[in-house]
Amino acid sequence: MWRFTVSLRAVALVCSLKPSPAPSSSDLIAHQLLDELKNHDVVGEVVRVVDHDVKPGVEADMGDGDEWPALRRSIGEADILIVATPTWMGHASSVAHRVLERLDASLSETDDQGRPAMFGKVALAAVVGNEDGAHKIVADLFQALNDTGFSIPAQGCTYWNGQAMQTVDYNDLDETPDAVKSTTATAARNAAHLARLLRAEQYPPVS
Secondary structure (H helix, E strand, O other): OOOOOOOEEEEEEEOOOOOOOOOOHHHHHHHHHHHHHHOOOEEEEEEEHHHOOOOOOOOOOOOOOOOHHHHHHHHHHOOEEEEEEEEEOOEEOHHHHHHHHHHHHHHHOEOOOOOEOOOOOEEEEEEEEOOOOHHHHHHHHHHHHHHHOOEOOOOOEEEEEOOOOOOOOHHHOOOOOHHHHHHHHHHHHHHHHHHHHHHHOOOOOOO
């Protein structure tokens, strides 16, 4: 059994369209992931992106009050990034897409051995919605996050799809379904494991 030798840090970017303090299913599932990560000595925080003025663009700092640089620092200080998004018209929210667009700037950031800045960091995805789309959304998120340099753990996502064309949301449920609990626990366990491996031995330097 793995013995914890160092605490890890996670940050969850909740890509709900609803600003705080409105109830959010994406916020709920992000908190549930962080609760599971605590079992593996991972501490973290949840950030609702729409509470911040994140400008459109692909630069590290778009100026004029752009609050992305502060969020980017939180990602830089974390070992694990969680992107939690609702499903809208079968796709991730526009907020999630903006997060991916802003992460594009990190491709030009490298460490002292030439590795892209996000090498060594692990990404998890969480998707909720009362329509189909979770698998496609996870695929899109993971492709973009992996392109940026994040590593994806085995079964590194959790999701809930409610009945199509109905009004029941994830945060309306009386209790979390067992299948979601199990999936969330697996994603957290594998993410913590992979993050510790990468903390102990980083990817090779870029020649």
